[in-house]
Amino acid sequence: MFEAAVAKSDATKCAEIKEKGAVAAIDNVIEVIGTGRKNIATSNNPELLVAEESANRAIALLEQTKAQGAAVQSDAKVMEEYRDLVEAGRKQFHKEMVSIMPDVKLGEKTGRLSEDELNMFITHAYKKVLHLQQELAKQQTL
DSSP states (O other): OHHHHHHHHHHHHHHHHHHHHHHHHHHHHHHHHHHHHHSTTTTTOHHHHHHHHHHHHHHHHHHHHHHHHHHHHHHHHHHHHHHHHHHHHHHHHHHHHHHHOTTOOTTOSSOOOOHHHHHHHHHHHHHHHHHHHHHHHHHHHO
């Protein structure tokens, strides 16, 4: 998980550097076009119009790419928040199970629950579901 986060961070930094380079290149082209427009000898050159159109397309493409990058980052942030919520829920569940069944080691593949432990677990899960249903009902009435 950590490696993926580092890779994502590196990719984001690389994209930002390339974006700055692209913006600088487009600004340079626009500046050269402006200089060409001011020069009497080149002001009527039809290639300036073609260059302006190309610069405008490049700007539009860069804006689209930035929007796509922002959407990807937004999705990644949602995924990260979801992962954090799942992990927090897993830890909370583990704490609850340890509190009602301290002798049972959760996550062991060889461990079996006795009938009493299983009944305690089912009772706890049932009460938890009822509590969550009541909370949901409260939220829906608001």
